[in-house]
């Protein structure tokens with residue numbers, strides 16, 4: 500099996516209809532908005548991406564950021580998107596989630612292609628607004644679902660889609676660490692977009708329902724530990740997602756359990772990111788362990804670790820973005836893929852608030868009016884007082 504999945508765009512029929520709007524560009528000038536923790540990585544990979552001729556840093560705090568202040572004097576840095584727009588063809592938005600929609604709309608309406616970090620928006624309505632605006636302006640809208648550019652995730656998808664694991668029973672995902680606490684969103688907004696986009700990608704489906712449980716231990720306004728249960732009713736699979744800022748270990752683990760084999764993707768194990776366990780349980784016909792009418796038969800085969808060819812996912816993603824701008828192709832993580840993840844996040848917020856299972860069909864375009872999603876400078880929910 501090969502982990503070398505082609506990162507090619509699909510046709511041009513989505514956010515950027517072929518033949519209309521901004522023509523494909525070949526020498527691309529990129530502005531990275533927000534050069535904090537993640538944006539500084541975006542700046543590095545964009546500078547090394549073929550086809551990109553100029554990269555400017557855009558950050559309100561640029562004069563205060565170490566190693567960045569000198570960019571202002573050389574014209575390679577700006578303190579606002581508005582000032583930078585005349586100097587760029589495309590914009591990467593790596594600011595806090597609540598700013599993605601206003602910044603994205605400003606760039607799109609100025610005719611710029613945009614790559615927006617996950618989550619695309621904090622509401623489904625906001626994500627739909629971005630999709631519509633990109634369609635009207637004829638520009639490319641892509642979302643930074645970085646794990647969909649990761650060789651190990653491609654291999655997990657291949658194991659599932661080729662049915663090497665047999666019938667898939669469930670997916671189980673854990674993304675845990677001590678911190679980093681975010682100041683404007685809870686742990687679901689911060690970490691779960693990764694697991695949701697991975698689940699959607701490897702399953703080739705989107706969920707129909709979400710049940711969430713969460714707790715606020717340190718900051719009384721925001722959940723720091725949460726469990727989500729995603730029902731993919733169309734394919735009869737469930738995905739369980741555990742995200743936490745309050746755990747002693749750094750864990751990045753996804754387990755796919757099938758009727759024939761089980762696969763474990765450990766993103767912290769650079770040597771063996773994917774391990775395939777030839778293990779299974781079958782119900783026999785009589786006696787033995789387990790309940791019901793038959794014995795449980797356990798199969799214990801070898802554990803194999805296929806070679807995963809690993810290229811830095813952020814660099815693969817950047818090359819794909821530039822490819823889409825030069826060819827006019829639709830990004831594999833387009834606006835619709837971003838919207839699908841945001842719908843799950845919004846359903847999870849509703850589930851946390853109302854302590855019930857929420858159907859994705861309940862998350863309509865104007866669901867952001869529920870007041871359960873953050874807006875810039877405003878906390879998600881009032882702190883709980885003792």
Ligand SMILES: NC(=O)c1ccc[n+]([C@@H]2O[C@H](COP(=O)([O-])OP(=O)(O)OC[C@H]3O[C@@H](n4cnc5c(N)ncnc54)[C@H](O)[C@@H]3O)[C@@H](O)[C@H]2O)c1
Pocket residue numbers: 532533534535536537538557558559560578579580592593594595596598602616617618643644645689
């Ligand atoms: N794809 C991934 O694996 C991944 C990993 C980490 C973070 N992220 C995403 O990247 C984004 C940024 O996260 P971070 O951890 O780097 O945050 P950060 O706080 O470290 O950096 C955000 C930066 O944005 C700047 N900023 C805020 N509003 C601005 C505005 N209106 N104009 C210009 N600059 C502005 C801030 O000054 C700050 O420097 C988030 O959406 C996050 O979810 C993605």
